[in-house]
Amino acid sequence: MSPRHTLHIVSGKGGTGKTTIAAGLACALATSGRRVLLCEVEGRNGITELFDVPLLNGTEERRISRTSAGGMVYGLSIDAEAALIEYLDTFYHLSIAGKALDRFGAVDFATSIAPGLRDVLLTGKAYEAVRRRIKNRPNSYDAVVLDAPPTGRIAQFLNVHAAVAGLAKVGPIRNQADSIMRLLRSATTAVHFVTLLEDMPVTETEEAIAALRPTQIRIGTVIENMVTPTPLDLDQLQTAAGGTVALKVPGLTVKQNEALASEFAIEAARTLQEQQRHDRLTALGLPLAQIAFDPGGIDEGAIFAIAEQLTDQMILEAV
């Protein structure tokens, strides 16, 4: 049996539904009695919007959903400033100075002059949440799902070693970067990519995977989102895409049948293109999952439907 993944990192190009899939994955992992933490790092309030709950502030970890399987999903919006103050408190007992730091603009200063520091603080918070289980803390989680930065930035974001290269050569931040890197490279961490079956997102997925390989961080599943399944075979699709097929739907006028045929030709051509992109992703040699396009838009019900599809297709840890 493969080891449990306790940290799931989800990336994807903008517009591919990365946050929605991360939420679906968190729900899929929240089976009976399990607690799952869903975190975001870009301050977009995407999680609270998705679940239609009040905003998450600072270090707050609040329950945002109870799954039908009886698990619980908590939300956290990781904030670099809050994480730095927490960090200073842990290592330097500087909690009282935290407010003073803010007044001086030191926190903004530190995270701005050393952008890598910001990433270490963000991944560091996820690391801390994962570690609670090992340390037997009461507020621990069975799994942590990180809604990570988009594909264009993911390798840089996760390469915490490089991020702190320009910083202090010794001290807690360096040690912490080492610990975070160990966790990221361990068999219990996986990075999943969300993509549409369109040219640009597929290309960016390929590039991000290539950029991630040298970091030795494991890649989990490539999730093809908003896919329209078809029962037709290649020949039938090609015939339909050709636009020359005469459809004969009873009850429709000749003109309506023609309109249906030309609409279907476009749809079939799109499906053919999607299949080519699916083949490109297959060539990556990674596990693939497909999430059907939901024409009704995304709400909590749609997230649960995505969770079900992920449960069926991904090898998630057994309860």
Place this chain on the structure above:
Amino acid sequence: MTGALESHRHPGLSVPFLDLDKIIGDRDTKIIICCGSGGVGKTTTSAAIAVRAAEAGRKVVVLTIDPARRLAQSLGVGELDNTPRAVTVIDTASGGSLDAMMLDMKRTFDEVVISHSTPEKAAAILQNQFYVALSSEFAGTQEYMAMEKLGQLHAEAEARGTWDLIVVDTPPARSALDFLDAPEHLSALLDGRFLRLLLHPARGPLRVMSAGFSMISAAMTKILGAQILRDVQTFVRAFEALFGGFRQRATSTFELLSSRHSTFLVVATPQRDALREAAYFVDRLTEEGMPLSGMVLNRVHTSALAISPERALSVAEDLAGTSAVLEVEALRRHAHLMRVIETESRMMERFAAARPTLAQTQVQSLPTDVTDLAAVRLVGALLSDKD
């Protein structure tokens, strides 16, 4: 007759039309800024507007941030870089022209440093480790440099008459209007209290704070390392003279963007999250008093067949199991498409209800990616088409 074949285009939506051709045709429009969240087709929209304006006789330069290689290729410019390159594949019969460039933030920053300081000082700044990090990694630099480059292009356009229209594709904003906020953020950072304390720890009214400050400073040194703080100090001393100029230029570019010569277009798709971002953009631009002409809605689904999803599915069900396999699938796909159209209509109606005066134009979902000039032109035509 408006019967069963009537185009099915989101009923109930009556918002003002965003007349792009009028904007392009107005010689007083000198800058068009396309903003919106990632993945909504901002770069394609910018390119389509630029091509259409150039083919209508404007002398256009398009500044893109996103390295969309396919799109560059479709314009016949293999590799875009920090210098405007002529796009020669377009139709210049109306006397227009098109140049395209992609922002290289590091190079733009370097050029600013070189052109505004002595060679010795420039060399010192360029080698500074903190400068290297600031110019290539700092989160706001790209936005800051986009503003800087826009200012440069405008100055060149005014001085030499090279261009009469600048189309800007803004960076994929991490949070809404970063490119408007970034200059302020960078200024605040380099001009901030912490930095002044770092440079002159025991001066002025802040002296009483210096005991507490030294504790914080010590913690910062431990985290960041003494070297990086020394680099920052050296950098700021060398940069001090340049800094005023930076601020001044950012301010004048901001003024230019607020003037009647500029216009903002918010780009979105009819999905919940994209519209939510668009709402934020629209509200922010309105609050700031920026000249917003309207919204471009990309990838809007349409159907020429006004048959409801319920009826399509019902007929498909009747035909299931017969040899009419293609008919069944065509009907199912049509039902699916109609559901998408319904969902999109609902989203757009909600959006429009809250902002009834905001003009908009829609571009229908295209069957293929936009990767050649014909497709770019088609997007331009759809953008300008009222139906």
